[in-house]
Amino acid sequence: MEIVFLTFILMLSIFLGFELITKVPSTLHTPLMSGANAISGITVVGAIGLAGTGQQDLANWLGAAAVALATINVVGGYLVTDRMLAMFKKKGSSQ
Amino acid sequence: METASNLGLVIQFAFVVSGGLFIYGLKLLGSAGTARRGNMFSAIGMLVAVAAALLDQGIVEYQWILLGFVVGAIIGGAVARMVQMTSMPEMVALFNGFGGLASLLVGWAAITIADDTFTSVTIVLSILIGGLTFTGSMVAYGKLSEKLGSGALMFKGQQVVNSLIVLGILVSSVMFCIEPANSQWLYLVIGLSLLFGVMVVVPIGGADMPVVISLLNSYSGLAACAAGFAINNNILIVAGSLVGASGIILTQIMCKAMNRSLSNVLFSGFGSARVDTTEVEGEIKPISAEDAYYILEAATTVAIVPGYGMAVAQAQHVVKELCELLEKNGAEVNFGIHPVAGRMPGHMNVLLAEADVPYDQLLEMDDINSRMENVDVAIVIGANDVVNPAARENEGSPIYGMPVINVDKARTVFVLKRSMASGFAGIENPLFYKDNTRMLFGDAKESIAGLVREFS
Numbered sequence: 001m002e003i004v005f006l007t008f009i010l011m012l013s014i015f016l017g018f019e020l021i022t023k024v025p026s027t028l029h030t031p032l033m034s035g036a037n038a039i040s041g042i043t044v045v046g047a048i049g050l051a052g053t054g055q056q057d058l059a060n061w062l063g064a065a066a067v068a069l070a071t072i073n074v075v076g077g078y079l080v081t082d083r084m085l086a087m088f089k090k091k092g093s094s095q
Numbered sequence: 096m097e098t099a100s101n102l103g104l105v106i107q108f109a110f111v112v113s114g115g116l117f118i119y120g121l122k123l124l125g126s127a128g129t130a131r132r133g134n135m136f137s138a139i140g141m142l143v144a145v146a147a148a149l150l151d152q153g154i155v156e157y158q159w160i161l162l163g164f165v166v167g168a169i170i171g172g173a174v175a176r177m178v179q180m181t182s183m184p185e186m187v188a189l190f191n192g193f194g195g196l197a198s199l200l201v202g203w204a205a206i207t208i209a210d211d212t213f214t215s216v217t218i219v220l221s222i223l224i225g226g227l228t229f230t231g232s233m234v235a236y237g238k239l240s241e242k243l244g245s246g247a248l249m250f251k252g253q254q255v256v257n258s259l260i261v262l263g264i265l266v267s268s269v270m271f272c273i274e275p276a277n278s279q280w281l282y283l284v285i286g287l288s289l290l291f292g293v294m295v296v297v298p299i300g301g302a303d304m305p306v307v308i309s310l311l312n313s314y315s316g317l318a319a320c321a322a323g324f325a326i327n328n329n330i331l332i333v334a335g336s337l338v339g340a341s342g343i344i345l346t347q348i349m350c351k352a353m354n355r356s357l358s359n360v361l362f363s364g365f366g367s368a369r370v371d372t373t374e375v376e377g378e379i380k381p382i383s384a385e386d387a388y389y390i391l392e393a394a395t396t397v398a399i400v401p402g403y404g405m406a407v408a409q410a411q412h413v414v415k416e417l418c419e420l421l422e423k424n425g426a427e428v429n430f431g432i433h434p435v436a437g438r439m440p441g442h443m444n445v446l447l448a449e450a451d452v453p454y455d456q457l458l459e460m461d462d463i464n465s466r467m468e469n470v471d472v473a474i475v476i477g478a479n480d481v482v483n484p485a486a487r488e489n490e491g492s493p494i495y496g497m498p499v500i501n502v503d504k505a506r507t508v509f510v511l512k513r514s515m516a517s518g519f520a521g522i523e524n525p526l527f528y529k530d531n532t533r534m535l536f537g538d539a540k541e542s543i544a545g546l547v548r549e550f551s
Contacts, residue, residue: 003213006324006332013333016118017340023125026434027454029345029441030183032124033312035134036341037190038141039117040315042334043197045110045148046326050204051163052154059204064159066200069193071167072174074145077190078138079175084183084445085131091453 031084038077044070102150109147110330116140117334121341127454144330180449181406184308184438188236191311195228198318203285205325206275214325215272219284221321223264226288227295228314234296235307239438245301257294263287299361302480304438306349306360313342345440352434352460354486354497377528379515382535384542388549390507390533394471397421398463400431400500401443404477404513408539414476415450417543420550426471430456431463431500433481464501473505475526477512477539483524493522508532511539 024032047070050063117140123133154160178186202221209215237243264287271280299307316338323331350357391397399418405411418428430452436443444457458466467473475482478500485492486499502508503526510532526532535542 002327006327006329009329010320010332010336013114013336014340017121017337018344020118020121020125020337021341021344024121025125025127026348026432026441026459027444027457028124028127028130029348030187030439030445031130031134031441032341033187033309033345033440034183034190035120035124035137036312036316036338037187037194039137039334040191040194040312040319040338041197042141042144042331043194043201043319043322045144046201046322046328046331047163047197047204048145048148048160049151049153049326050201051159052151052156054155057207059207060159062200062204064163066197066204067160067163068167068170069197069200071164072171073167073190073194073197074141074171075168076171076175076186078134078141079172080178080183080186081134082131082138083175084180084448085134087445087448087451088127088130088454089448089451090128091455 027088028085031081031088034077034084035081036077037073038081041070041073041077044074102152106147106150107329109143109150110328113140113144113147114330114333116143117337121337144334180445181409182240183445184304184442185236185240187312187439188232188239188308191308191315192229192232192236194315195225195232195311195318197225198315198322199225199229199285199288201322202325203281205322206281208326209275212272215275217321217324219268219271221318221325222281222284223268223288224314224321225318226285227292228311228318230289230292231296231307231314232292232311234293235304235311238296238301239304239308247300248297253294253298257291260287260291260294264291295361301438303353303360305435305440305442306346306353306357308439309342309345309349310357311342313339313346316340316342349435349440352498354494375523375525375528377530379527380533382509382533384535384545384549387509387533387535388546390509391421391426391472391546392424392550394421394426394507396466396470396472397426397428398431398467398470398473398502398505399428399476400433400436400463400473400478400482400502401447401476402433402436402478402481403438403442404479404511404539406437406442406446406477408477410476410540410543411446411450411452413540413543413547415447415452416547417550418452418456420547424550428456429458429463429466431460431473431502432457433460433478433500436478436481460498460500467501467504470505471507473502473508475502475508475510476543479512479524480522482526483522484529485523485525489525502526503529503531506531509535511535511537511542513538 047066120137267283320335
């Protein structure tokens with residue numbers, strides 16, 4: 001049942017993703033990609049559980065490395081996207 | 096026991112909240128006015144998810160997690176602060192790769208909890224997609240940053256080698272799922288998927304990078320998705336598939352803008368399939384900055400069409416200066432942005448935003464084309480294929496059928512170009528020989544600075 005449940009979520013979120021992303025204007029496609037980088041850092045959530053088992057085994061080290069890599073994406077992705085989006089201005093808007 | 100399951104419930108509901116925040120954040124990205132707020136919501140969603148994950152009762156020690164956070168935050172923060180806007184494609188490629196590698200590692204580590212065949216299959220998938228995303232992105236990064244040659248590398252028997260690798264991946268994946276305890280199959284899957292990533296991107300040239308980088312963006316999401324299945328975590332599935340969908344849509348847009356199918360981009364080096372039969376008539380007519388100034392001074396509508404050359408020359412700021420001078424002179428100035436101008440989707444828009452060009456002045460291809468007949472002067476800065484009229488007129492051209500910006504329909508066209516050496520794809524461009532075209536040779540930044548000097 002778990003498998004069906006997860007697959008159901010997958011199906012819904014793919015359709016939702018298509019609906020949302022088609023509405024993003026082409027002028028924002030680069031921030032969209034760097035923002036997507038940040039969201040794909042969600043792997044950190046999975047890595048956290050693996051890095052904190054307290055067992056000094058391979059899985060623990062792999063998890064810790066994954067935490068670091070995914071955190072690069074999360075922190076770097078959100079910061080750089082914010083930096084970019086701050087530069088987008090409408091004509092005549094004060095700076 | 097009671098409190099443990101309550102805590103589990105809290106964690107799961109926190110994931111629901113963070114999923115909602117991701118979705119709302121993406122929705123706000125639908126308009127430039129609200130996009131920054133959307134990014135903020137998305138970041139809060141991530142914070143909620145991470146906080147919830149830290150509450151997990153299975154965690155007994157925090158020092159390695161903390162170390163990972165600190166290392167990642169320092170590197171990520173430094174990169175985000177220092178990266179130049181012209182280098183965004185490289186950075187996104189690099190981050191795609193990190194995302195892929197993280198999913199590979201999570202899949203690998205999840206083997207200790209694998210207890211059924213379904214989990215083994217998802218572990219293989221997250222390793223496979225993660226691995227090829229990682230090495231593929233590293234090659235893309237190397238090509239974009241010119242650390243590797245940006246050309247397409249093809250060799251004899253490439254097809255055969257790739258088929259063998261795919262076969263090897265299939266066999267070792269199946270064997271791993273049959274006997275997960277035997278880690279040799281696992282290492283084989285890891286090694287082959289890393290190799291496959293290199294082999295897939297190596298034959299793709301620099302001009303096709305917008306497609307590759309979008310596709311790898313998608314894969315980095317799908318890898319997270321597969322890792323979510325491997326460790327039974329629904330927020331990974333939701334967030335991963337949102338990223339996957341985003342990358343696929345961008346890939347489609349890029350392919351459509353080049354009038355090529357995805358398989359054509361992936362499996363054939365550009366230009367190798369068709370021979371260019373474009374015949375050009377007329378002659379090249381160079382123009383001096385002074386003469387160009389006289390024409391521009393009389394112009395009432397100007398369209399600027401930037402390409403990768405503007406990024407290379409870092410000319411966006413001086414372009415903005417010219418734009419202001421033209422507007423002060425009473426001209427209406429617009430920018431025409433081709434979807435594949437630059438090395439990634441939206442590359443030109445970011446550079447011009449950096450130079451303070453308002454985004455409502457940046458027009459998409461169809462918008463600018465519908466006004467082109469009324470444009471007095473079109474200025475092409477470091478773009479070539481995306482303004483090539485052969486794509487419209489000459490069936491023998493390798494890019495025939497690709498939608499282009501019809502600058503040749505403007506009354507006068509200035510083309511800023513370094514020299515007459517043919518462009519990256521080596522395709523003849525009849526635009527340079529048209530009666531209404533004038534060539535302004537030299538470095539793009541210098542040429543525009545020259546025009547700016549004439550105005551002042």
